[in-house]
Structures are given as structure tokens and as C-alpha cells.
Amino acid sequence: MTAGTSQDVTFRAEVRDWLEAQLSGEFAGLRGSGGPGREHEHLQERAAWERRLGEAGWIGIGWPDPRYGRALSLQRQVIFHEEYARAAAPGRLGHIGEQLLVPTLLANGTEEQKERFVPGVAAGEVMWCQGYSEPDAGSDLANVGTRAVLDGDRWVVTGQKIWTSLAHVADWCIVIARTEPGSQRHAGLSFLLVPMDQPGVTVRPIVQLTGTSEFNEVFLDGAVAAAGDVVGEPGQGWRVAMSLLGFERGVSTLGQQIGFARELKAITARARENGAADDPVLADRIVSAWVDLQVMRHTALRTLGSDAAREAPWAANVSKLLWANWHRRLGELAMAVEGAAAVVTSGLPYELTDEQRLFLFSRADTIYGGSNEVQRNVLAERHLGLPRDRA
Amino acid sequence: MDLSLSEEQRDLRDAVRSLLAKHASAEAVRTAIAAPTGRDEQLWAQLTGELGLTALSVPEQHDGAGASFAEVAVVLEEVGAALLPVPYDSTVVVAEVLTRFGRTDLLPPLGDGAVGALAQREPGDRSWPPHVGCVASRNTRSRLLTGVQAAVIDGEAADLLLVAAVDGGAEALFAVAGDAAGLSRAAVPLMDQTRQAADLRLERVPGERVGGPDAVAFARDVAAVATACEAVGTARRALERTVDHLRTRVQFGRVLGSFQALRHRAADLFTTVEAAASTARYAACAVATAPDELPVVAPLAKLVCAQALTDVAAEAIQLHGGIAITWEHDAHLWFKRAAHVQHTGGSPEQLRRQLAPAAGL
Known part of the structure; x- marks a missing residue:
């Protein structure tokens, strides 16, 4: 993004200096850790990093309620994410609490709920995970089968969640459960806050094609939540869950692109070093990848423009399609640049090279967070006015 | 760089859009390209004289509107959407180059509908950036240019032409009057009939030097940005019309747009077009406020927007079906x-x- 005001320049320097000091000192070992495909790394140290972020006031900088967050301008939120990426600071463990739970509470929660849950997230001490998807509710998110029954002063929850990132480190889980027996689809669901450390909750890691585990299955077998730990009215859980999925400006997008640029630069350097860049077809693919990254940057800047809500209401869907497809192609390019040597791993039992990890893990990019197909349906219905498929 | 349209830019867009909706329907465009000049003379007079749209980014002291290329870009998009057969893009590129290099004194009277054109290629040249084969020989006051240029858009109608030539060993950009002695122009027919082109032959034609290699590069970059902006307009219109078709055409007892196989293609085209539009917008703002970025963002925008239009136009035919391979559509x-x-x-x-x-x- 452009420099902005002189105060923004000062702010950028403040963020940069703080990150540099932390990541050269106590947290030096965390640079570049915990990114996509590396969620399993350095969990304890990254938990400590979350607390350090919290102490320094870097969690919740965009929360709109000044009682809890800093309500920084869009520009400054972008600056923070850019500097965070530039410093190769570690992948966040607390982002579900920061970016999903708290904004939902601030918009839909009671004062009591805000006071009880927000400070722990702000301090980087309490970790959250998100239990939306189920074995039979993937792209069809409304097909929730998990049930919750009110039993005196508590909800008793039974069902299974899947693809739950960070469930193994989380203290709490946001669970979408059916609280009205016999209800269908979006009706009768509730947004429950369920503690993870209890006998009724079992977490089982899912070993992915990389051999590592970012995602989990969460089994809820009589798991208990306090009767008051429902956000919004019982039965209104779908509306509460979707309240954040409206117009998103993507303040973290430019930061994400700095990480992408770093990956592409490494691949480009490798192509020059091993001669792949002398192949005009491969060279053309590398330039295409670079061009498409600039396209994403210009698109991100447009979705951050002063009138973006009117001009780019499609921002979240278009951005997701662009980056997911781009990153998947980058994985393919990384392998092509290595040539035949791309197939050899770096060690036993199953140590992948960076190129292999990118190649394999990026297959998930076009699936999670709303698959390409879901994004296209949303664009077709909401932004092109095409009718739903009724076949 | 704020890439959102300002309120004034939005007003400008709406005004041009409603004017063109009234006077530049598909039928009007077809009538105009069948006329002897191949242009909509009446609308051109209105755009230039009444509205002053070719002088938008020219400073006020030179009878312009004192706005910037970001505003010109808004108009280019609308002109592209209508495939308006007027020499708008050629003229604004020339105006921008002359303004940038402090040669507004050379500008023909834009308010009277004067036309500018940029020569970009010699016959048979396949290189890029284009080979500069015209040669400037020194005269007492000005330079005399000799060479040939192929298929110069709006070259026949142009009151002022920009031509690159080698001047004392380096590339330089020259302004040549349309009626200069030694200049001959011959119309060449194009597959795209909404545009007019001419081959040029220059034999010791007097030219005013506008600038050196940086002027040659700047002209090429601004032309690329103008092309990108126009292409975005055309692509958006083609997609809009295609989506309308998908919304209304019934086959197998249901509208086409309810078939997921077609909805998804439309959604992908939408993504392609809006992403491309972002590069055009960025590049147009760069012409106005960050010209040092142009050597990268101008070819980038042209590359991306030309591809987006190519994709949309091809899919527009397929998604419309048989009617789209007719002359009538x-x-x-x-x-x-x-x-x-x-x-x-x-x-x-x-x-x-x-x-x-x-x-x-």
C-alpha cells in the first residue's frame, strides 16, 4: 500500500521495530514457522508468542469497540499485517479468537459475554477453534447434524466436527449445533461456546497428504456448555455465524501477498540457479505467476479503496478464487522448476522439501474457507443475479 | 493510491454512460461504421466540443479541464463498452503525451474535434518494443522525418500524429501535422470495423521534437493503459450482455443461468474481468500520480486486460450459442x-x- 500519512509512516516503523526486536531476540527461532503446511511446528513457543503479542497490544487492533480493541484505521491494520508478513513472524494460533469469535461477540454477544471472553483473547492467553464443518456438512454448511439439548443450566452436545484447525491447542470451540429437534437447514441452529478440556470432547488429528496434521476431527459425546454460553438467541445461530461473512475488506490480504511474493522469489531464484529459467516455456510461466500476483495486489488495493463497499462488494469471493488458484499453480510451478529431482524427499520418515510441501498442501487452498465451487455459486447468485440451480 | 472512483468521477461516468445509452446503441454504432468516414461524426462533435472530453487532462490554461488521466480512464471505459467508433483513445493519448512533455503548444484545437494519433509499428516489424526505423534529418528549425508506418489507428483523420524516429543516434518522439508536406496516408481496412487505420509514408516531413527515448516509452505506456481501460469497458459490457442472456434464455424448461456448469463459467469470467479492471484502474492512476511505475504497470495492465477481453469475448459467443456467430449479433x-x-x-x-x-x- 502507499505510504499514507506521516503518522502512518511512524506507525509502520513502530510495528517494524517491535517485530524486529522480538524476532531477533527471544523468538528468533520462530521466524517463518507455522505457516500453511507448517501449522504443527513449535506449538509451545508460538503460544508464548501469542501472549507477547497480547501484552504489547497487537491483538484486536481492528476490533471496533475501543473498550476492548484499538479500533485502528483500515490503513493501519493493513500496515500491521504487511509488516507482520515482511518480518516472517510466525503463523498465528490465536486468529480464530481474534478474527472470528470476538467480532461475533462484539456484534451479537451480551455485555456479560464480552467481559468474560474478550480479555482472554486480547491477552493471547485463550485459544479458540471453529466447529462448523461436519462429515455431512462441508460445502453444504447448513446440513448440521450435531445436536444440543438444554438440560437444566447446561447444554449437552452430541455430534462430530471435522477440519477443525488448532483443536488440539484450543481452550474453547465455537460449535454450531441443532438446538431445535426436527428443524431443517438454517433454522433451529445455535452458536454455542464449548470448553475443550472436558470428558465429552475428543480431538483426533487428521493426517493429511503432507504427512503432517493441521486439521482435526472433534467428537462431541455428551460435551457440556453452560446454558448462558450461546451467542445470540438460541435457534438464531446461522444468522450469528454468517454475520461476519458479509462485505470483507481483507485487511490481511496485502500481508498474505508479501508471503506469496517471498515464495515466488525463492522459486524464481531456484530457476535461475538450476537452469530452469533458460527454458523459455518455464520462464514464461514464472513471469505469468509474477503478473498474476500483481493482479491480486491491484485487486486488493481496489477492495481497500474509499468506496470499495459500493465498487467491490464481491471482494471476499473474488479474492479467495484468485489467491487459492494462484497458490495452487505456484505449487505446480515449484515442482516444474525442480524438474525430475522434484520427486525425491529430503529424508525419512517422510520429510518433504519446501516445494513438495507447497505443491501438496496448496491443494487444500481451493477447498477450505469456501471451495472454489461455493465461491462461484455465491458470485453467480449474489453478484450476477443468476438463479439457484434447482436440478 | 485510492483506487475507488471519486464522486466527480462517478458523476462523469454516469453522464457519459447515459449519453452513450441514448446515442450510441448497437444500431447507431453499426450505422456509423457503415458511413463513408466510418465514424459517428455527430457524437464525436458532442464529446469533444460540448463536453470537452478529449481535453479532460489538459491543464486549464491550455483550454483543458485540468483533471487527470484517472478521469480520462473513466470515459475510455464507457467508450470501450459502446465500441464507439470515434478516435477518442488515440486523441487522449496524444494529449497526455504532449501535456506531460510540456508541448501543449502543439495540441490541435481539441474542442473543435481535432484528432490525434500515435504511430506504433513499421510494416513487417514483429519486434516489441517496436523497431524505430524512421529517421530524422536535421533542418535549420525543425527535423525532417523519413520512413513508413503501418496501420496507424485514426492515422487518416489525425490532425496531429506522434511518430518515433532515430534522431542523432537515439530514439525520439516527433509531432507531425496531418497536412504536412511529404506525408501521404492510405486507409487500410481492419477486421475490427469499429476502428479506422491508415498506412503512413513520410518523405522529409517536418516534425517537432517532443522528447527523447523517455517520450517514446511514455507514449507507448500511455497507449497501453488507454487500451487496457477500453478493453475493460468492452469486457464488462460483453459479460453483462452474456449474463442477461443466461438469465432469460430458456432451454430444457429452465433458464440457462440455473445450470451450474454455465453459472460457474460466468462467475469465473466475472472474476477475470474485475481482477483485470483493477490493473487498468491502477495503471490509469499511475499515469496521473506515479508515472515512474508505468514501465511496469502499463504493459501489465495491457497484457491482463487484453487477455480478459479475449476470454470474455470467446465465452460470450459460446454461451450465446448459434445466434452469436451471426453478423446480426x-x-x-x-x-x-x-x-x-x-x-x-x-x-x-x-x-x-x-x-x-x-x-x-
């Missing part, structure tokens, strides 16, 4: 414009080669 106009834009001003392969150093190769 507008789809071939979009498709031919796409081909024109794709193959001139640097091919995709050439533009990617041009961008290779920026990409680290």
Missing part, C-alpha cells in the same frame, strides 16, 4: 475488438518478456 464485434487488442501493442508473449526483468528474470 454484437458478439462478433466484441470478439474482433478482442483480437485487435490482443495482437497489437505487444502480444501476450512479448509483454511477458518485457516484464521478465521486473519478475526477477
